[in-house]
Amino acid sequence: MPEDMKQMADLSSTEKDRLTQTGLEVEMKNRSGSFFQVDQEIRQTASLEKGIEVLSIREALQKYDWLEDFSWKLVSKDKDQYTRYVADQPDPRGFVIIARKGSKTVYPLQTCLFLAKTPIQHVHNIIIAEEGAELHLISGCASASYTKTGSHIGISEFYIGKNARITSTMIHNWGKEISVFPRSASKIEENGIFLSNYVCMQPVRKIQMSPVADLAGKNSIARFSSIVVCTPGSFMDLGSVARLSAEGATAELLTRAITTGGTIISRGMIEGTTGHTRGHIECKGLILKDGIIHAIPEIKGDVVDTELSHEAAVGKIARDEIEYLMSRGLDEDVATSTIIRGFLDVKIAGLPQSLQDQIDAAIDSAEKSGF
Amino acid sequence: MLELRDLQVKIGERKVLRDINLHIKEGETHVLMGPNGSGKTTLLRTIMGFAGLEVTGGQIFFKGRDVTDMPIHERAKLGMGMLFQRPPTIAGLKLGKLLAVTSGERAGLVSEYTRYLHMDNFMDRAINLGFSGGEIKRSEVLQLMVQQPDFVMLDEPESGVDLENISLIGNAIARLLEKDVHIVNRKKSGLVITHTGYILDYLDADYGHVMCDGVFRCHGNPREILRVIKTSGYKECLACQKI
Numbered sequence: 149m150p151e152d153m154k155q156m157a158d159l160s161s162t163e164k165d166r167l168t169q170t171g172l173e174v175e176m177k178n179r180s181g182s183f184f185q186v187d188q189e190i191r192q193t194a195s196l197e198k199g200i201e202v203l204s205i206r207e208a209l210q211k212y213d214w215l216e217d218f219s220w221k222l223v224s225k226d227k228d229q230y231t232r233y234v235a236d237q238p239d240p241r242g243f244v245i246i247a248r249k250g251s252k253t254v255y256p257l258q259t260c261l262f263l264a265k266t267p268i269q270h271v272h273n274i275i276i277a278e279e280g281a282e283l284h285l286i287s288g289c290a291s292a293s294y295t296k297t298g299s300h301i302g303i304s305e306f307y308i309g310k311n312a313r314i315t316s317t318m319i320h321n322w323g324k325e326i327s328v329f330p331r332s333a334s335k336i337e338e339n340g341i342f343l344s345n346y347v348c349m350q351p352v353r354k355i356q357m358s359p360v361a362d363l364a365g366k367n368s369i370a371r372f373s374s375i376v377v378c379t380p381g382s383f384m385d386l387g388s389v390a391r392l393s394a395e396g397a398t399a400e401l402l403t404r405a406i407t408t409g410g411t412i413i414s415r416g417m418i419e420g421t422t423g424h425t426r427g428h429i430e431c432k433g434l435i436l437k438d439g440i441i442h443a444i445p446e447i448k449g450d451v452v453d454t455e456l457s458h459e460a461a462v463g464k465i466a467r468d469e470i471e472y473l474m475s476r477g478l479d480e481d482v483a484t485s486t487i488i489r490g491f492l493d494v495k496i497a498g499l500p501q502s503l504q505d506q507i508d509a510a511i512d513s514a515e516k517s518g519f
Numbered sequence: 520m521l522e523l524r525d526l527q528v529k530i531g532e533r534k535v536l537r538d539i540n541l542h543i544k545e546g547e548t549h550v551l552m553g554p555n556g557s558g559k560t561t562l563l564r565t566i567m568g569f570a571g572l573e574v575t576g577g578q579i580f581f582k583g584r585d586v587t588d589m590p591i592h593e594r595a596k597l598g599m600g601m602l603f604q605r606p607p608t609i610a611g612l613k614l615g616k617l618l619a620v621t622s623g624e625r626a627g628l629v630s631e632y633t634r635y636l637h638m639d640n641f642m643d644r645a646i647n648l649g650f651s652g653g654e655i656k657r658s659e660v661l662q663l664m665v666q667q668p669d670f671v672m673l674d675e676p677e678s679g680v681d682l683e684n685i686s687l688i689g690n691a692i693a694r695l696l697e698k699d700v701h702i703v704n705r706k707k708s709g710l711v712i713t714h715t716g717y718i719l720d721y722l723d724a725d726y727g728h729v730m731c732d733g734v735f736r737c738h739g740n741p742r743e744i745l746r747v748i749k750t751s752g753y754k755e756c757l758a759c760q761k762i
Contacts, residue, residue, distance in 0.1 A: 432610075468607045471569050474591035475601050476621045476666055483592070486620060490612030490645070 156184055156192075156260060162293050163262075169350070169513055170288025170319040171506035172260050178502060181257040183243040187266035190241065199251025200283070201244075205272055208244035215244065218274050222305040222333035222362070230301045230329045234270045242271035242303070247281035247312070256284040256317075256503055263291040263298050263326065272303040277312035277340075284500055285314065289328070290321040297325040306334035306342060310365065313341040317503045319510050320348040320355070324381060330357040338365030338394070343498055346374045347507055349514035351382050358387035358415060363397035363425075370399045373496050375507065377514055378439060380409030387415025387444075392425035392454060403431040404492050407439030417446040420454025429458035434465060434491055465491075489515050520545050520582065520670050520708040521566070527576035528565050528733075535561050536733045539577065543670070546705035548696055548722055550741040551712045553730035554753050559712045560604065562730070563672045566710075567601050568594050581670070600668025602659045602692075604675045604712075608647040614658060615642030622665045632664040636691060652679025653688075660691045671695055673711040677718045689721030698723060716745040729756045 156167060156174040164174050173179050181195035181202045195202040209215055225235035234240075243259060263269045277283045291298060300322075308314050314334075322328060336342050342361060361370040372388040390399030401416040418427035433441035447456035465487050473483035492511050496504060526539035536558050543549050551559050565572050566579060568591040579587045586594050618629050633639055636657045647655055656676055663671060676692060677685050693699070697707045698721075711718060719741060727741030729748075736756045737744060747755055 466607060467570060469609050471591055472603065472607050472609070473617070475567055475595055475599075476617070476662060477592055477595040478620065479592045480590070482620070486617070487609060487612060490609055490616070493611040493613075 172288040199248040247283040249278040252282040304332040308340035315343040322352040332359035336368040356385040367396035378410030382410035420449040423453035433462035522580040525577035548709040558733040598669035653684035
């Protein structure tokens with residue numbers, strides 16, 4: 149990799165393509181800010197929007213004493229070996245984004261974590277939307293085309309203030325021998341909204357994550373959506389947890405999972421601990437070739453007035469659907485991919501169109517390569 | 520257009536269609552009647568080439584070609600089309616997207632057909648998901664108008680449809696079958712399954728056939744056959760030794 153590479157635009161076209169597949173805009177068009185880290189080196193922190201700060205975590209912790217109250221408060225340092233590994237690093241890496249009270253981004257802010265040479269990339273990120281702020285993030289995580297092995301450990305803590313909104317769309321593009329361990333948690337205050345979307349259509353050796361949302365404020369909303377294709381040799385243990393701990397809180401966990409030979413464990417857990425709360429888990433899985441989809445939806449209510457439900461379905465594409473489309477003139481392969489494309493076509497309520505377009509583009513790209 | 524010669528069909532070990540002979544010429548519309556479970560839908564599905572049905576004897580000729588073993592989509596490309604009585608729901612696949620995929624060189628006509636069938640608000644909806652009976656049939660007819668098949672099979676186009684929608688659907692099907700074109704110049708042919716006969720108010724069918732227990736029991740004027748069935752049910756057809 150050239151020494152003078154400072155920004156995404158300096159990458160080779162192959163690497164730029166890999167990042168583009170994760171929804172990143174290498175030329176920074178229609179983006180309100182950017183964070184770019186290659187291995188453990190921070191290459192870029194920029195914000196073009198008034199009221200939004202993008203800093204490296206080291207810089208931010210030096211600049212703001214109060215940030216200590218937000219660091220390692222939602223994710224425990226002792227959660228597991230991966231959090232301990234990151235917590236033990238003397239020189240932390242990662243970013244802090246602060247959307248000040250009432251600020252709103254027109255364009256999304258992009259963060260890019262690129263794994264090239266280092267065996268383990270670790271990051272600790274803190275994202276804060278203060279009261280009434282609105283922040284849209286697109287996070288592209290990828291490894292270089294020449295990177296065969298490695299691990300990525302990412303800690304993310306999201307704070308969604310009163311009447312604030314964060315949408316976070318993370319698209320992964322790793323390699324066949326890369327292992328990934330995100331550890332994320334969020335706290336949502338009164339009337340706050342947190343939409344978290346995860347897309348992975350490319351091979352990965354192992355990914356294991358289960359972000360936790362604490363719906364601590366009245367009428368807060370959390371919506372997690374995962375759209376994944378699991379190829380042979382990939383192991384994906386994906387889940388999300390929502391704790392409905394304030395009146396009027398609502399959570400939805402939605403998964404569309406396809407295996408073409410890999411193993412997917414799709415977990416979901418909603419806990420209703422306060423009245424007037426609602427939660428729903430929906431997991432739909434398609435087994436296209438030999439593979440495993442293991443859906444484990446859990447709902448736990450311990451008060452009278454919480455409404456929790458789940459639905460999970462795993463199976464193959466129905467023959468009558470394929471034949472229906474064939475009777476309209478589509479050959480079997482086109483009919484099948486049209487149905488798969490439809491299966492993955494989840495429109496996420498409240499997501500800005502530009503981010504929905506990025507999700508659609510990631511799926512389109514997988515469709516072109518035949519899933 | 521379509522010729523069935525001594526067609527024999529099995530589902531599993533059960534013989535469901537026997538000795539089926541039928542010739543539908545260019546420009547003709549035929550009506551297929553018969554009690555529930557008599558094999559009418561199975562016949563349409565066999566002509567279209569669906570799985571689960573085994574042709575154990577006989578042949579299907581379409582436009583002079585033996586299509587008995589041809590895959591479904593090739594029959595469709597050759598000019599066959601089918602309106603399903605109960606089409607599947609395809610979650611996530613928008614009607615507009617499907618029409619975009621199937622319309623090909625007729626892409627410019629999609630919006631006109633959509634308006635004609637009052638389906639403008641359905642383009643972004645998953646196919647048949649939460650559609651009412653009339654909406655399903657309008658969606659089916661719309662897909663066929665975009666497809667423009669030369670031979671249209673219609674499986675109970677009026678079932679589950681209110682009177683207002685029957686008129687809309689009936690007129691659209693008449694257009695699909697070129698009923699406004701003089702018989703001499705008409706190219707489109709149809710095979711229609713109906714129980715009520717309401718659809719015949721729009722179609723002027725040429726021939727009627729009665730199917731009972733997987734065999735044809737009667738051929739004749741469709742309106743006369745319908746009148747007999749309406750008065751006496753199918754028992755006269757079953758007793759009839761004409762064939």
